[in-house]
Amino acid sequence: MTRTSKILLTVFALLILASGCTQNKQKTMYGEKVTDKELTGVQDKQKAVLLKDLDRKYENPKAHYELGRLYHSEGLWDKAEWEYNKALAFDPMHHEAQASIIRLLIDKGDQSRSEVVADMYMSQASISAKHSLLLGRAFQERGLDEYTLACFKQAHNLAPNSVVINKQIGYYYLLKKDDTNAEIYLRRAFELDPSQAEIAGELGRLGVRVETPKKKPRDIKKLDKMAEKKLEEQK
Secondary structure, three states, X not given: OOXXXXXXXXXXXXXXXXXXXXXXXXXXXXXXXXXXXXXXXHHHHHHHHHHHHHHHOOOOHHHHHHHHHHHHHOOOHHHHHHHHHHHHHHOOOOHHHHHHHHHHHHHOOOHHHHHHHXXXXXXXXXXXXXXXXXXXHHXXXXXXXXXXXXXXXXXXXXXXXXXXXXXXHXXXXXXXXXXXXXXXXXXXXXXXXXXXXXXXXXXXXXXXXXXXXXXXXXXXXXXXXXXXXXXXXXX
């Protein structure tokens, strides 16, 4: 072997070693740091498990949804959308899949279609305050603020005396640093159920003085039951 060949082999070996040492570290969906190669391996194993689940029971909306999430994280838009839609085919009110489709359409730059589909899902959810609230939460988890608030307000219109919904909207505004609106909804939630020390604390931080009774008044208990019954009827 010539001296030149030895030098080239040495340089090549050093480049391979350097590339191995500088391999990027990423986080998986569960938070642990792994290399690019390891990450691919983890996702492949997750896919294999999900595909095996679907072999046993193809009409499994959860497996389709989770598989869609993996494809989504890899930028495989068509495959992800296919799996999300399969989840919805077997569970038409799978709100996580619905919100994920909107997130996917926005991620791939299809803004106009995302707006049309989001309006369709919100219209479907308008059958009940519960579904409107759950869809809003799914939108919120994916950073879709415009649709989040629209769903929460839709839920509020359907059940304005719901403690849960007023509280949810109040906390949404707190996260957005909108103390004025946060106070309005948290005040209403507290009026409906003055036994909630957590809400009393938040109102206190907003400068509102409230007192938490030792026992929940009977009329409040009755109102809670009526609100719960109304939500059940709207399912």
